[in-house]
Amino acid sequence: MKIRGFRIELGEIENHLLAVNGIKEAVVLLKKDKQGNQGYLCAYYVPGNDVSLTVSELREYLSKSLPHYMIPSYFVQIDKIPLTSNGKVDRRKLPEPGVTFRDRYEAPVNEI
Numbered sequence: 559m560k561i562r563g564f565r566i567e568l569g570e571i572e573n574h575l576l577a578v579n580g581i582k583e584a585v586v587l588l589k590k591d592k593q594g595n596q597g598y599l600c601a602y603y604v605p606g607n608d609v610s611l612t613v614s615e616l617r618e619y620l621s622k623s624l625p626h627y628m629i630p631s632y633f634v635q636i637d638k639i640p641l642t643s644n645g646k647v648d649r650r651k652l653p654e655p656g657v658t659f660r661d662r663y664e665a666p667v668n669e670i
Contacts, residue, residue, distance in 0.1 A: 575620070581605060631655075
């Protein structure tokens, strides 16, 4: 696959993610942007039992072995990879990447 003129091997990115201590399963997809163009890479991963990984740790690890254009823009942690009846990854059931807020909004209390 190509993105912005660079040849991308999704399986290679997945293999590097699986080499990270604490990741059991990983899938990388080339997602389309809002205009319908192939725009960015998104990595979905299932963490190990007792390991918590941050996105910055994953980016740092991948940047040691992959060129910058092969590092996914989004990392989405999921409980399990959805599969079709044939045992393949069900790409349609993977959630869309985005920003989620865990804390509720708190309004400012003064002008500063």
